[in-house]
Amino acid sequence: MKTAIVTGAARGIGLAxxxxxxxxxxxxxxxxxxxxxxxxxxPEVATGFGIDCDISQPDQxxxxxxxxxDRTGRIDALVNNAGVADFGxxxxxxxxxxxxxMATNLDGTFLVSQACIPxxxxxxxxxxxxxxxxxLRGSTLRVAYGTSKAAVIQLTRQQAAxxxxxxxxxxxxxxxxxxxxxxxxxxxxxxxxxxxxAIPLNRYGTEEELANAIVFxxxxxxxxxxxxxxxxxxGFETTGVGLPALRGQKAGRDG
Ligand SMILES: NC(=O)c1ccc[n+]([C@@H]2O[C@H](COP(=O)([O-])OP(=O)(O)OC[C@H]3O[C@@H](n4cnc5c(N)ncnc54)[C@H](O)[C@@H]3O)[C@@H](O)[C@H]2O)c1
Numbered sequence: 001m002k003t004a005i006v007t008g009a010a011r012g013i014g015l016a017x018x019x020x021x022x023x024x025x026x027x028x029x030x031x032x033x034x035x036x037x038x039x040x041x042x043p044e045v046a047t048g049f050g051i052d053c054d055i056s057q058p059d060q061x062x063x064x065x066x067x068x069x070d071r072t073g074r075i076d077a078l079v080n081n082a083g084v085a086d087f088g089x090x091x092x093x094x095x096x097x098x099x100x101x102m103a104t105n106l107d108g109t110f111l112v113s114q115a116c117i118p119x120x121x122x123x124x125x126x127x128x129x130x131x132x133x134x135x136l137r138g139s140t141l142r143v144a145y146g147t148s149k150a151a152v153i154q155l156t157r158q159q160a161a162x163x164x165x166x167x168x169x170x171x172x173x174x175x176x177x178x179x180x181x182x183x184x185x186x187x188x189x190x191x192x193x194x195x196x197x198a199i200p201l202n203r204y205g206t207e208e209e210l211a212n213a214i215v216f217x218x219x220x221x222x223x224x225x226x227x228x229x230x231x232x233x234x235g236f237e238t239t240g241v242g243l244p245a246l247r248g249q250k251a252g253r254d255g
Pocket of ligand 1: 008009012013031032033034037053054055056081082083084085104108130131132133174177180182183
């Protein structure tokens with residue numbers, strides 16, 4: 001049975017991705033550092049099994065990958081989805097906050113990928129890294145988060161360039177705002193309205209819409225796609241000038 005590793009699989013986009021893999025006949029190693037939440041999530045995924053692991057810790061990553069291989073004997077796809085968001089002004093982002101974001105988003109993505117390479121080589125497997133539109137565009141309060149996600153995009157290109165000769169593909173999904181429980185809990189009505197204004201499709205994405213893109217890039221239907229960044233963002237990235245006030249106007253002479 002094909003095996004996928006999904007990090008940050010206890011909830012949100014990672015859990016939706018694990019469910020979609022399972023529905024397409026994959027076995028899913030669900031990785032998370034939140035043990036209790038992971039224990040609740042695993043029974044929701046028919047072919048899923050859980051391993052507690054903090055992906056920012058090299059020794060834990062090595063043990064986790066060995067544990068997956070003991071159980072399955074193969075890794076066909078790796079989805080580096082675990083991420084932390086800590087938003088704040090540049091001057092208030094002290095080194096500890098900066099490091100905490102980099103440790104998971106960048107170091108963790110590097111470490112898990114590296115540990116999976118020998119197994120991925122055997123299968124001509126695929127890596128899908130999860131970045132963010134915050135890694136494609138500058139934005140407020142995201143000095144650590146946005147920089148970490150831009151680095152994940154470049155890491156993807158490095159992986160594609162170096163690992164292609166082993167038949168390993170690497171791609172990146174850059175989500176726009178997603179309607180996760182967490183986002184809905186912390187986004188005020190004003191923030192939600194502002195996002196709707198900025199997004200051509202006028203709404204947040206769903207966890208399932210992200211999972212569709214991720215599972216596509218991980219599987220055989222994407223067999224000649226590597227090194228790409230796919231923004232799954234309702235058109236957000238495309239709009240440099242998408243002023244809500246100009247919407248619906250038929251013609252104009254300005255700008
Ligand atoms: N939700 C959004 O709107 C959005 C937008 C753009 C990008 N993203 C990215 O998508 C990914 C998933 O986002 P989400 O909203 O589903 O997140 P989430 O916070 O709901 O879930 C993330 C999971 O990752 C786990 N995790 C965090 N650090 C970890 C570590 N060091 N080791 C192991 N597990 C760890 C958490 O315990 C959690 O279960 C993240 O990389 C995030 O940056 C999300």
